[in-house]
Amino acid sequence: MRVIEILREINMPQDVIEYYRAEGRLNEVVKIPEDEEIREIVEAFKCLSNPIRLKLILLLSKPHCVCVLARLSGYDVTLISHHLAKLKKCNLVKAKPVARARIYVRNEEFLRELFTKLMVFFNVKISAT
Numbered sequence: 001m002r003v004i005e006i007l008r009e010i011n012m013p014q015d016v017i018e019y020y021r022a023e024g025r026l027n028e029v030v031k032i033p034e035d036e037e038i039r040e041i042v043e044a045f046k047c048l049s050n051p052i053r054l055k056l057i058l059l060l061s062k063p064h065c066v067c068v069l070a071r072l073s074g075y076d077v078t079l080i081s082h083h084l085a086k087l088k089k090c091n092l093v094k095a096k097p098v099a100r101a102r103i104y105v106r107n108e109e110f111l112r113e114l115f116t117k118l119m120v121f122f123n124v125k126i127s128a129t
Contacts, residue, residue: 001029002026002027002028002029002030003020003025003026003027003030004017004020004027007020007026033121037121040114041114041117041118043090044091044092044114047086047087047089047092050086052073052079052080053083053086053092056069056073056080056083056084056087056093057087057092057093057106059072059073060093060104060106061106062105063103063104063105064103064104065101065102065104066080066084066101066104067101069084069104084104088104091107091110092106092107093106093107094106094107
């Protein structure tokens with residue numbers, strides 16, 4: 001929907017319309033992200049809002065097993081396993097069995113998609129400096 005259509009629909013005063021005209025934004029199309037896209041981002045951030053899970057994501061710049069992650073983070077193996085399961089459910093990490101262990105790695109593809117969506121939603125441009 002264009003800004004001018006919204007302003008007319010909600011009966012905005014002329015001075016507000018003039019503001020948008022002066023900014024050259026009357027014909028700007030406003031797009032609202034789909035609810036499913038918003039939900040996916042909210043779930044990922046909920047998952048990352050826990051300090052232990054955020055620490056695990058940072059530690060997983062290289063693949064590690066649960067025992068190494070527990071030692072590095074200073075937390076119990078069962079607590080680390082619990083948080084890794086939550087991260088996996090949120091699609092933030094992947095696991096693969098190796099011998100009797102599970103090796104965890106960040107889901108780089110999902111993280112790239114997540115950050116790309118955020119940049120689009122917030123209209124953030126990355127410039128080479």
